[in-house]
Amino acid sequence: MTFSIHGQAVSRGIAIGRAVLVASSRIDVAHYFIGPEQVREELRRLRQARDAVIAEIEQVQRGLQETASMEAHPELTALLDVHLMLLQDVQLQEGVTHFVQERHYNAEWALTSQLELVAKQFDEMEDPYLRERKADLEQITERLLRSMSGAAPAIMAPTSSQEGERAKGSHGTEDPLVLVAHDLSPADTLQFKRSVFVGFATDVGGKTSHTAIVARSMDIPAVVGARGASQLVRQDDWVVIDGDAGVLIVNPSDIVLAEYGFKQRQGEVERQRLARIKNTPAVTLDGERIELLANIEQPSDTLPALAVSAVGVGLFRTEFLFMGRPSGKLPDEDEQYAAYCAAVEGMHGLPVTIRSVDIGADKPLNRSSRDEHLNPALGLRAIRWSLSEPAMFLTQLRAVLRAAAHGKVNLLIPMLAHLREVQQVKALLAKAREQLDARAAVYGPLRLGAMIEIPAAALALRLFLKHFDFFSIGTNDLIQYTLAIDRVDESVTHLYDPLHPAVLQLVATTIADCRAQGKAVSVCGEMAGDPSMTRLLLGLGLRSFSMHPSQILAVKQQILRADTRKLRAWAQQVIESEDPAALMAN
């Protein structure tokens, strides 16, 4: 039966493929396809984990019998017996084995997929009490996952090559695959950058959620906020992702399939047309030269950046170094230095702006830490976290300083709101240089920049101006805080509005104040990569845009057609209007 689920259009294009369901788990596990030759090894890892957990529980039981705890809580022993029964359940084991052998899921993915299946059976039970019992299953599963993470293989999947070639065949089907999940974890999103999927659909998320950003960065169609998708779509269902309309179509009829096939080819034609302006300089009709920079997430992203003639990296996110680490340890100075050098050298002399780590909110080191704070987006994240962990921050600063010996490096500080924080950053930067001097290490000069993404920073820009060489407006967070809208909470996405007069006012005054003081200013949020916003930003005086490489040509096309002299007065009208969206349509 054909049906469709409406969500948010977050990454353009059409994808057609078979659904692959990814179960969510409280532990942030990696999902990837293994090669046929790895099946034995994955099954061995599963057996080993099960044996280890059984041995642990048995040891606990023996310990209980030897101590007084036993008398106090006889029910504990009985409870442990239940968990041993669960671990030895044949049905559960066969299910997991099936996912490894037939679908070539890695062990962790197989385990959580089977958990999801059984959990669904529990959910269907009429009695609420039985439904709650699935918590025990989840605990056993977490215990198995933890046991496996002790001896985890390399995180990156070995089956799909680095260059993005689709590794067909290894996952047991020649059909293109579409990922359907409740939500993607930060580890998944890094993982899937090298995966075989042609499209994403998730139950939750908004236009600037992590899933959406990653989909755009991979330039594959995605729909988020498609409520219930992961429950309603079945494994292997054919689905169409209409990333332009924000619709997920399940089990499409032949007519629908044909129509979307046509649309898909049209998109390809448009893409080829854009490729023609790859080497055209980004200059407006009135001769204004515009800087088009790339946002990158890992050193290898410099290749797609150069492929579209980006003139530098405007935002190198360093979170990839800190996330999804099986060891749980922070990256050391040399590991970071190597990564930053790789990006700097990859850009062949063009400038690279490295942002200090922006962990927190929707990007915790591991998912369980989410529960600790009620509003992580308003909590200890980004520079706040860095300043509360000076040893960690100094390590990153030293690595960036050393990389600066190899090319033009800018350091960008996220989430600044207080002058005191600026002073602390500068003091720590001085200390990092001292530490490098003390061991006679080579390092280079840095330009220092501040993200303007908290309303307080935009409003009190005058306090910050003299302390920095450049500024970068992070529109995603700026909108989130100015409107008090969580950008990943789909119950309020209808209120998320980049064209709200208050948002436009903060963006406009930040650009104007920086220009008046002769400070470089760029926009690096989603707004910069949205071609429908290009003319407005040009009209407000912006001359530097940083975005994902996949957006650069579409934005350049807008620039080539623009005359900034004519846009200025119109932009002023837009930001003073009660209804900017109406004027934008003109």
Next chain:
Amino acid sequence: MTFSIHGQAVSRGIAIGRAVLVASSRIDVAHYFIGPEQVREELRRLRQARDAVIAEIEQVQRGLQETASMEAHPELTALLDVHLMLLQDVQLQEGVTHFVQERHYNAEWALTSQLELVAKQFDEMEDPYLRERKADLEQITERLLRSMSGAAPAIMAPTSSQEGERAKGSHGTEDPLVLVAHDLSPADTLQFKRSVFVGFATDVGGKTSHTAIVARSMDIPAVVGARGASQLVRQDDWVVIDGDAGVLIVNPSDIVLAEYGFKQRQGEVERQRLARIKNTPAVTLDGERIELLANIEQPSDTLPALAVSAVGVGLFRTEFLFMGRPSGKLPDEDEQYAAYCAAVEGMHGLPVTIRSVDIGADKPLNRSSRDEHLNPALGLRAIRWSLSEPAMFLTQLRAVLRAAAHGKVNLLIPMLAHLREVQQVKALLAKAREQLDARAAVYGPLRLGAMIEIPAAALALRLFLKHFDFFSIGTNDLIQYTLAIDRVDESVTHLYDPLHPAVLQLVATTIADCRAQGKAVSVCGEMAGDPSMTRLLLGLGLRSFSMHPSQILAVKQQILRADTRKLRAWAQQVIESEDPAALMAN
């Protein structure tokens, strides 16, 4: 052994008493002392709940045996046996009975206290696996609590009289009592308004957390963010709460006790001195008349408001009608109408500003809904929630309109950010009037006001001005969003700063723009009730302050000493300064 725990000073004064520990539970239960004559009834409720849960589980087991589920999951039956064992555990039962009989805790409190004790035993077990097992205990406890809530007694405790008289004796001790908890739930804070406690200490929270606001509203000393207090303090320990320094002193020595006793008496003298200006009109030295309004949380709060000569209610929070309802149902129109009338009539002709319900963030209807959204403060709350539940909102609007027939009533809308929301509010208000007309109900005229508490609203005030009769600046949320700081997250309270130049700028321009357009403007956040901010707000042109009644006299004292002509230029300097705090000290 004497030791002290440092936290945040959130409600001034000194309290000395014995610690009463309140366990936190995932279910938001009420905690109160029962009278000796109620012991039997509470024990009966406990027995009844236990019997009901046992019967439920046995029925589930029978159901399992009859269906195929049994074959699929034999471990389920075993698991249910464990839960039955837990329910029949003699040690657990005796503990609960003890709390009811000896300490006169209500049944729910006794149950969660015993859970906390046993959970501590589990926590002390060396094996992490055993520690996790306490989840089963928690589930049983929740099940019992749910069973009891079906037949819950009236929420309010019968032992302490409405007039705040300390009901000594009923709780088994003549000593004053200090409450120590991990955190207070919204239901608790309403509950404790009528309780016997002389002070609060909680592990978490910041200066504008719910706990802090309630403590100030009760005018009792409190320290929040006292990390580990609920773990380190033992039941019945003597403690001193130094609400001026933000310190909790446990088991104080005699010398320390004597010193704090002296401080306590000094505070009393200061209080008596303030009482002398109760009937003095709030007029500055240069003859400016200042409006001092009360924030109230329930109709009976009009008494303390009139006792300090408040000239009206500037903020009547209506959440008390929506929270801690055992039935889980929303209040109907007549219940709301009765409450609003009680407040309007209680003020004897003085104006009452009723704020539409501000549920969400730290005030969910019931606590379990917290988990659904990652950042509730940025989610569907206040007017956003009201507009998404039009039937609920219309009910409230009709009740307010009808109450307006009995006196001067203003309606205040919280969390507005978009012009569209304003239009929706006005349309629903028109519809509520139509509905009342249709049934020929009597209603009165309303003045309509908007809370300015989201940066977007302050920045785009020009869009809102013509649509409202008055404006009220909610500084707590305005600071929270402008600085991107969760005010209840203690890991970032050091960054929460009402004197941040950006915050002052928004407050200053909002006051100035309203005055320029002849619109009434008031401040109703914590800033209004802070005597150290009074001169600044006067200097910025504010002539209307709304605060908890307990703050009114201290603020009035500042007003009587102020000359607004001299404050204007100084206030301008403060808001333009890089370091306003330094200038404020002068």
